[in-house]
Structures are given as C-alpha cells and as structure tokens.
Amino acid sequence: MTATPPDPDPARTPGLEPGGGVTPGDTPPDAAQTSGLSHPQPMPSRRGPMITLVLVAVLTLLVLAFVVAEVMSWSKVF
Template identity: 55%
Template sequence: MTTPDPDPRRTPGIKPGGGVSPGETPPAEGGISGISYPEPHELRKGWGPMALVLIMVVVALVAIGLIAMVVSLVT
C-alpha cells in the first residue's frame, strides 16, 4: 500500500523547498476541446396545438380586458 503523502525527499522531480521543475507536471488543461464522438440526442416535439390555442385565447382575453379598461376610462 502506498502512502497518500509521500516523503518529498524521495519523490522524483521535486526541488528543495517543495517546487517542481518546469515540464515535470502535465498541463492544467488538455489541448483538445469538444466531444470526441457525437452524443445521441432525442428529438423533442414542439408545443402541441392545444397549448398554442390556449395561449392565444389567454392573450386575446387580456387584450379584450385592456381595451375595455381604456374605453371605460375615455367615456
């Protein structure tokens, strides 16, 4: 079993004081971005016709209410 905190005097590449030489550690980020293969995705259906009709009815009722408020204020 290896110890989780090895002795720094025996670890290769570590300078006295705890630093490391350039090139001893791997880069922080990979040089390749993006995915390596296309991920499968499901095509989702858009809004159903019933939902769109319901939204249009609500918008029409709000518009009628606003017009009625304006007419009642003017007269």
C-alpha cells in the first residue's frame, strides 16, 4: 500500500501522552467567537418563487391538455 492512512499514528504524533491525552499548554488558546449578525438581513422577495410556481403550474396544465388531446384523438372521440 503506497497511500498513507488518513489518521496519524498515535505513537508518532507529537504532544500526546501515553494515555492519548495532551499535556497542558499544548492545546491552542480559546478562539474568539462572534455570534449573531453584524446587521439585519434583508427579507427575500416573494415574487421570484411565485412566478416560478405559476410558470410550473401553467406548463403542467399545457402538458396535461396535450396528453388528453392525444388520447382523445387515438380513441376517435375528437
């Protein structure tokens, strides 16, 4: 096998104690965090999803009408 394993070998990892823990001071200090937003986020528009929904409904009705017309022409009803 030529590829190295994804996890390092614990026996060769620096800073690990025999039980698998780390010595005090080996871990990095706590990083600062920022919670929340820096400014209010704008509300997304409802126009885009509504236009898409209407277009899908119209396309579905057109396809359904075409299928019904084809079936009626096959059965000589029209």
